[in-house]
Structures are given as structure tokens and as C-alpha cells.
Amino acid sequence: MTSYEARASDVFGDYCINKALVDHAGFGTRSIPAFVGEWIISRHVPDGILDDAARERIRTFLDRHLPTRDQKEQLKARAMSGEQLTLLDQFAVTVNLARNEYRLSIPCLDEQRATIDPALTEAYPLLLGSGVWGVGKLRYERPQQAGSRDGHLRLVDFRPMQNARLDLDLIAQARQQFSLDEWRDLMVASMGYDPQGYSLVEQTHLLTRLVPLVQERINLVELAPKGTGKSFVFLNMSRRVRLVSGGRITAPQLFYNHASQQPGLLVNYDVVVLDEAQSLDFDNPGEVIGILKDYLESGAFSRGGKKFEASSGLVLLANIPITAERRPRDENLFRELPEFLGETAFIDRIHGILPGWELPRIDARHICRGIGLKADFFGDLLHGLRGRAGYEMLFGEHANVDSIADRRDLTAIRRLATGLCKLLFPHGVVERELYREHCLRPAVALRQRVRDQLALLDEEYPRVTIQA
Numbered sequence: 001m002t003s004y005e006a007r008a009s010d011v012f013g014d015y016c017i018n019k020a021l022v023d024h025a026g027f028g029t030r031s032i033p034a035f036v037g038e039w040i041i042s043r044h045v046p047d048g049i050l051d052d053a054a055r056e057r058i059r060t061f062l063d064r065h066l067p068t069r070d071q072k073e074q075l076k077a078r079a080m081s082g083e084q085l086t087l088l089d090q091f092a093v094t095v096n097l098a099r100n101e102y103r104l105s106i107p108c109l110d111e112q113r114a115t116i117d118p119a120l121t122e123a124y125p126l127l128l129g130s131g132v133w134g135v136g137k138l139r140y141e142r143p144q145q146a147g148s149r150d151g152h153l154r155l156v157d158f159r160p161m162q163n164a165r166l167d168l169d170l171i172a173q174a175r176q177q178f179s180l181d182e183w184r185d186l187m188v189a190s191m192g193y194d195p196q197g198y199s200l201v202e203q204t205h206l207l208t209r210l211v212p213l214v215q216e217r218i219n220l221v222e223l224a225p226k227g228t229g230k231s232f233v234f235l236n237m238s239r240r241v242r243l244v245s246g247g248r249i250t251a252p253q254l255f256y257n258h259a260s261q262q263p264g265l266l267v268n269y270d271v272v273v274l275d276e277a278q279s280l281d282f283d284n285p286g287e288v289i290g291i292l293k294d295y296l297e298s299g300a301f302s303r304g305g306k307k308f309e310a311s312s313g314l315v316l317l318a319n320i321p322i323t324a325e326r327r328p329r330d331e332n333l334f335r336e337l338p339e340f341l342g343e344t345a346f347i348d349r350i351h352g353i354l355p356g357w358e359l360p361r362i363d364a365r366h367i368c369r370g371i372g373l374k375a376d377f378f379g380d381l382l383h384g385l386r387g388r389a390g391y392e393m394l395f396g397e398h399a400n401v402d403s404i405a406d407r408r409d410l411t412a413i414r415r416l417a418t419g420l421c422k423l424l425f426p427h428g429v430v431e432r433e434l435y436r437e438h439c440l441r442p443a444v445a446l447r448q449r450v451r452d453q454l455a456l457l458d459e460e461y462p463r464v465t466i467q468a
Contacts (some may be wrong), residue, residue: 004189004195005189005260007178007186008372008373009369009371011177011178012174016372019192020369022038022041025037025045025050029069033237033375034142034192034236034237035133035161035379036088039354039376040088042060044061049177065087066108071109072109076109077210079336080141080151084139085137085138086138086141087109087132088133089136091124091136091158092104092105092131093121093127095262097259100305102115102118102121104155105131106153117156125262125268127158128262130224131455133239135158135159135161136155136158137156138154138218139153139154140154142154142455151254158291160239161376166380168384169324172427172428173427181230184424186372187207187451188207188367188368189372190373191378192208192232192368193366194366196359198366204231204438207420207423207424210233212314212315213237213238213240213270213271213383213424214386215386215419216386218313218315218352219314219350220314220315221354222353222355222356223318223319223353224319225356228362229359229366232289232362234273238270238273238375238379238382238383239379240267240269240272241271242265242269243275244272244274244275246276246277246279246280247281248315249274249280251291252302254272254291255267256304258362266308267308268312270312270383271312271315271318272312272315272317273311273316274314274316275316277318277337277338277341278319280338289343292346293346293349299311319336320336321336327328341443342457344454344460349408349453350412350450351412352412353449390428394418395421399424406464413444413447413468420438424439440468444468447466451466
């Protein structure tokens with residue numbers, strides 16, 4: 001074990017897991033995020049020894065509760081014969097106005113027309129539209145009479161995947177038992193990356209991907225070539241992140257759906273990630289961008305006479321071509337993005353541009369094969385830090401606030417630096433030089449790229465070198 005692994009195992013105990021177990025467990029073709037795979041392993045390999053008996057326990061669990069496509073008909077037959085099914089899946093609900101009912105999708109069974117007890121949608125509103133990973137109990141309901149609804153599966157009970165309540169004070173105390181290098185390595189490993197495969201600068205870039213998860217209303221753009229793992233952490237880290245990959249995005253999807261009377265993604269998630277942004281297409285771009293600019297600035301938006309406030313961050317991920325020296329081919333970083341995302345008034349509301357082009361293409365050397373925090377525990381820890389107060393005071397103590405003249409620059413740098421501080425110094429104790437080196441300077445660099453792009457694209461924005 002490395003020093004951080006030994007320390008983590010000693011301090012966090014059962015909240016740690018060998019990340020290599022997910023690859024070796026034999027999940028086959030099942031497409032599940034890392035936090036689900038680790039949740040299964042933690043319940044069937046409690047001692048961390050993946051022997052034949054443990055593999056058999058996992059295989060039995062998967063066959064019964066997370067079937068492959070060729071097992072789905074067997075499960076449906078068992079349900080139709082009267083057996084209640086208990087499945088682990090990403091259940092999602094849509095509203096059918098014509099029939100005045102909710103329709104449930106069960107991906108592992110390829111079912112789109114199941115029903116659900118309405119009380120469950122009230123208890124777990126994230127089921128509506130977006131879907132939640134959890135354990136659901138299903139029973140088959142037969143048609144009662146001619147002309148009535150066809151026989152169908154019905155969700156009668158549901159429990160989302162979740163940890164017990166976190167004690168952030170105890171976690172803050174635990175941080176004090178690590179050196180800064182050990183803690184940073186643990187954070188990177190918990191994301192699923194091997195910290196030994198990345199330089200200090202590259203590790204900082206990786207941790208910046210987590211800032212929108214720990215700090216409310218962070219607006220971030222990451223630009224990089226393919227294969228650098230831009231979406232990896234967002235797909236695998238937390239159920240409170242919603243990743244939308246390219247294609248057409250609508251105002252109802254993002255903000256508020258009049259038909260279903262349900263708030264959109266920005267209201268329901270900690271972070272909304274628009275992946276493959278170079279191929280993004282907004283339905284009615286003028287309306288979407290207009291509302292989005294209001295939200296990015298104020299944290300509130302109005303649609304259809306209703307006003308909403310939210311704390312969700314927005315992350316845009318896009319592929320751009322780079323040179324052999326790992327630099328962007330074009331000085332205009334937004335040239336590859338759709339024109340409506342290149343408006344300077346929109347770009348100015350972005351807090352930082354993460355230079356993903358400086359990260360290596362992921363191969364076997366960059367995947368964690370050692371100890372890290374379990375993904376579901378780590379995701380809940382990041383969520384808990386979002387609402388923890390006191391970190392912005394450190395910014396006021398350690399940054400030269402008066403030297404940052406532009407209000408948006410100050411807001412961006414404060415939020416970014418505060419997020420990095422939560423990740424690296426969750427105990428809230430940090431010397432001035434360490435704060436400036438590991439929190440403030442990376443935050444300034446992220447915002448400086450935004451200012452450089454604004455000056456390049458619009459003469460109304462002067463060239464500015466931010467001093468903090």
C-alpha cells in the first residue's frame with residue numbers, strides 16, 4: 001500500500017474499497033455506474049477478497065436483481081406467475097396526460113409502460129423524467145375486465161441508493177490525519193483515477209471537475225480532445241449529477257415542463273452536465289439561452305409565469321482538436337461550439353475554462369487499481385460539503401479582494417477557490433500560502449482563460465490580467 005492507502009484504510013475503514021474489484025467482479029455487459037458496482041461489491045465482498053464464493057454471490061445477486069437482456073423474459077414470466085420481483089435499476093417515470101397516469105420505465109426489462117403507486121412519485125420526485133438508481137419491488141397486475149388496461153408491471157415500493165447520514169465534523173477531523181499530498185491522492189483515487197499516473201498540475205485539473213459538486217452554482221467549461229475522461233467522473237460519481245450527451249435540449253427539459261408541471265433538470269440536480277457540447281442543439285435557442293443567461297447570473301429563472309430558484313451548477317464538455325504539443329489548434333476556444341454558445345454575454349457568465357487538453361489520454365496506467373473511498377459515500381460527502389459554511393471567510397482572509405475590480409471575476413474566483421478549499425481542506429484550516437497555491441491560483445487561472453476569450457472575441461472586453 002502507498003501511504004495514502006494505508007492512512008485511508010486506517011481512518012475510513014469500511015468506507016474504503018479496492019477500486020480494481022469493480023473490473024474483476026464480473027458484471028458482464030451490464031451498464032452500471034461505478035457507484036452502483038461498488039455498492040454491490042461492498043455487500044457481497046465485505047472482506048475485500050474476491051474469491052470464487054464471492055463471485056458466485058455476486059452472480060446470484062445480479063441474476064435475480066439486475067438481469068441481462070437475455071434474462072428479462074424469464075423475470076417477466078416469474079412476475080406473471082405471481083412472484084413479486086425485487087430489481088436494482090435506474091427507474092424513471094413520465095406523465096401520460098391522455099390516460100391521466102404515470103408510466104414507469106424499467107431499463108433492465110426493456111419495459112416502458114409499467115405503472116407506479118402515485119405516492120412513490122411524491123416521496124421521490126426525481127423519479128419523474130430523469131430517473132433514480134434504487135431497489136424497486138414490482139408486481140404483475142392482470143386486466144380486471146374487458147376494455148380495461150392491459151396487464152402490466154407496477155412499482156409498489158422503492159428505496160433509492162443512499163448512505164446513512166454523514167457526520168461532516170467527523171470527516172473534517174479525519175482530514176487532519178492526512179498530509180496534503182496524501183489527501184489529494186485519496187481524492188483522485190476516489191474519483192477512479194490512479195494518482196501516480198498524473199502530475200500535480202494534472203491532479204489539480206482532475207479535482208477541478210469536482211468543484212461543481214461541492215460548491216453551488218459553479219458554471220464550468222472543459223475543452224479537450226477525445227479520450228481524456230471528461231465525462232467519466234460525472235457518469236460514475238454521484239446520483240445527484242445529470243449528464244445529457246449531445247443532441248437537442250429543450251426548455252422544458254432544463255427549466256420547467258408545462259405539460260407535466262414538473263421542474264426541469266436545473267432544479268432537481270446538484271450539477272447538470274451537457275456532454276458533447278460541440279454537437280449540442282437547443283430547441284428554440286433564443287428562448288433557452290435567454291433563460292439560461294438569467295439563471296447563470298442570478299440562480300433564478302422564470303418560465304410560463306412561474307419563478308424558480310436553484311443551486312445547480314452547469315458544466316459544458318466539448319471535444320476540440322489539439323496540436324502535437326497538446327495545445328488547442330485555434331486561439332478561439334469556442335470555435336468548435338455551436339454559435340449560440342459563443343455569445344460573449346454567455347461566456348462572461350462562465351466561471352472558468354478547464355484546460356482538459358493538458359490532461360493525457362486515459363489508458364490502463366491512469367485507472368485506479370488501489371484503495372479509494374466508495375463512490376456512493378464519496379458522492380454523498382461532496383454533496384454534504386455544498387451546504388457547509390465557513391469556507392468563503394478563508395477567501396476573504398487570504399485573497400487580495402480589492403485588487404479584483406470586475407464583479408463577475410470576483411464572484412467566479414471566490415466560488416472556484418472556495419470549492420477547491422472544500423475539497424483539499426474540508427476541516428477549514430489552511431495556511432495563507434497553501435491556500436493561495438492550491439486554491440486561489442488555480443481559480444484565477446480558470447477565470448483568466450474566460451477573460452482572454454472575451455478579449456479575443458469582443459473588443460468591448462479589454463485585456464485584463466487578474467491579480468488576486
